[in-house]
Amino acid sequence: MNAERVGGLFWLLFGCAAAYGGLDLGLGTMEEPGSGFLTFVAGSFVSLMALLIVIQSFSGDTAAQARVSDLWKGVMWWRAVAISGLILLFIVSFETIGFFVCSFLLLVIIMRWLEGLEWKMCLLVPTIATVTTYLVFKKMMNISLPAGIFGF
């Protein structure tokens, strides 16, 4: 599918949803504009622009325009997915397991599994990073980052 068209359609949907949300909140009166007034205006504007993009995608040299699959051709997109997944995992677990433990694991996993660096690097760098930040934040600035079940 044409990438421009898909992008445009997405934002068109988004804009319409926002405009509807604005109507739902209430437009109010001129003397007292409601919560939804500017939302409706902005949402409609986004929809209008999105519509223009969709229309434009039909003109010009359609054969030369990128397809959605082209955007991901030749790139190692699974790495981006993996990183996002790892970050998500981190966020979900760090309040229970502890911020520094989780970050250490995150760093090691990224460096070893994804980047394939030597073990020496994969352990040394995360250790230095987590220890230094622990000292700076916990001891020097007294900012607390969740300690989790391991106590730090």
Next chain:
Amino acid sequence: MNIHPSYRLGTIAATIATSLLVHSTAFAKYPDKPITMYVAFAAGATTDLTARALAQGAEKILGVPIAVENKAGGGATVANGLLASKKPDGYTVLVTSTGSITVRPLLMKLAYKPQDFQVLMQFSYYIGGLVVPADSPWKTVDEFVAHAKKNPGMTYASSGPNTQQQIGVESFARCKGLSFKHVPTKGGSSANTALMGKHVDFIAGSGSHIPLVEQGAFRELVTFHVDARDPKRPDIPVMKDIGCPPTNPPNGMIVVGPAGLPNDVADKLTATFKTVSETPEFKALLDKYNLDYAYEDGKSVQSKFPAEIEWYKKYFQDAGVMK
């Protein structure tokens, strides 16, 4: 394996006895680890600094460190929600406002209800007043009322819609039969700025106006929420003086814990904070912020909640804000 019944009974008895012993020693030793005090307001804000003073004083009495953490946001609702989810073991307390507990849940869906909290004590409250620029033609509240009657729709700014002070102005308006146009702004400072620039006719002062009154930029015409005149500013009348019923119940600054605290823990905390709040240093601090020292025991504060909730319910329904 067959365990002899009496042996079993003995084990059970021993276990119960030990756990009771441990339990009671735990209570007798409260507190035995650091306490966390959340503050529902931004660092540097008035309430934050008073909370930190309380924490510092209480540390010495209780003998354990008290870590202060700011969790501002949503007008204290974020911190309230956080505390409501904590265990009532006496190691987590929160400094917040009564209004955010009793009033806010009436207006929107929140992560807590008033019943989720146990008030330990109150140390002060917020006051509001009707404030005009110093060079405005109205020197007394009567002159103001007379003018307002002839010119309905005067504009006023406040620190936000449905705040204690804004409701104060509306109560005042109802009493005198006036109608105003409310121009909400974000916070007391924005309201002060708007008044300084004369973009509105008056404001619902929320406390930050007092230094500006002292410096001659503003004039306060009447003070809401209290029954007695401020001894430091005896020429400013209160609602009673001008023949009006008291405005809305004032927002108190309180220390709370999650509901269900053991009695001795709650009592110990209340007594500790009370002692700290009675020290001259603490009272001097409150004075710096132009706050009144208004100690009230937690149980007494909490017993007033139902009446307060009823008052606001009726107000919001009348105003059409609540269904």
Next chain:
Amino acid sequence: MDIADNLLIGLSVAFQPHNLFFCFLGVLIGTLIGVLPGLGPVGAMSILLPITFGISPVTAIIMLSGIYYGAQYGGSTTSILVGIPGEAASVVTMLDGHQMALKGRAGPALGIAAFGSFIAGTIGIIGLMLLAPPLAKVALKFGPPEYFALMIMGLVILTYLAQKSMVKSLMMAGVGLLAGMVGMDTMTGMPRFIFDVPDLLDGIGIAPLAMGLFGVSEILLNVERKIKQSVVVSKVTNLLPSRQDWKDSAMPIARGSIAGFFLGILPGGGAVLASFISYGVEKRVSKTPEQFGHGAIAGVAGPEAANNAAAQAAFIPLLTLGVPANAVMGILLGALMIHGISPGPMMIEKNPELFWGTVTSMYVGNIMLLVLNLPLIGLWVKLLRVRYAVLFPLILFIALIGAYVINGSEMDLYLMLFFGVIGYLMRKFDYEPAPLILAFVLTNILEDSLRQSLIISGGSMSIFVTRPIAAGFLFVSLVLLITAVIPSIRKKRSALAATADDNA
């Protein structure tokens, strides 16, 4: 002369050993805080507030102010080096600054940022000294209609930032406006679009938004490609700005300082608006506008000067009127009160050594910052040579810490990740994130001032044209809009004419 006397008072205060020490401490902490994306001066100042209890009020204010304007210096460093803007004011610096870094010109970028900030800071302090009270009065004249007009002008200038498709950029601005509406509506006190998440009651944080949309998305885009050796693609050249760089930056710095200073005075106005107005202006008057977005040094010099001048100007409402211009000033207000100083119009008269001591120590602080930051440039540039495979996990780590400590909220991390993915997708589909962020920043003031104005005027739109300042800004906006559109109309016309000639 009066000013000379006051300066002498100020200098005698600023040069006392403990004041010098705390000034240095403040700017040092400020720089470090600024370098860490996410945690801003507000967070740092609140943590350090207890330290100020034991010292004199002047010293306390000197230290806290040092943290504030020091953070402005530090913020540009991360923006330029790794493309993660730690706060709204650094977003614009990042647009061209990071491109310069990628082209091996991180040194000149950082150098111009430091020097520009110093010059602007100095201009700002001079302005503060000479013009504070009269300017404050002008600032007070800005009511809701004036702010609305100013925000409209900001939106129009946004369109200048567009590099590729104008339609797409405008749409992104619209999306930014919508994003800014999440949270509690100031005017009704009711929540909007928070989907029952209490952490969103205060809206989407600008830091997680910017860090995700720019920083995380860039990391995601980079890891997909062949393994990059290092962040810098071309060879690193000089460490300091060249003569040509200086020639290109001189006027932008001057213009940026002035724009930043005047906009910084407005309570709630500020550094962000100044920085992108400066960018827009520079792009407009530049002889090489196509360079912007690809490493034009004027695009770094101007906005950096603007946001530093604005930081100095932000002190004016607090010191002359007793009203804080932003959250940082709010903390200073609290600090003053706790020391028994009552802020208000009489404050300068009653406490001259406070005002003049603070102002003179700002000079000292700015010099310290320049001396601190310049040698560090060599260090930062070396950092960029580290293997990307090692660097980006560390950047990610720092971003996670920075985003979390702002509020201690898990939600900020989720937001950062969410916007990181959105930013990644957006860039894939060829949409620019910058207009989104910049519109986002304007939304609250834009909407609130519009509705406040209409309440005050009783529903009549005439309030915007009857008040001179508001009308003035709207007129300027109109002119800017027309002058932006006319060239492209002309281009289309000549293009049409050319094809007509071809076909004839």
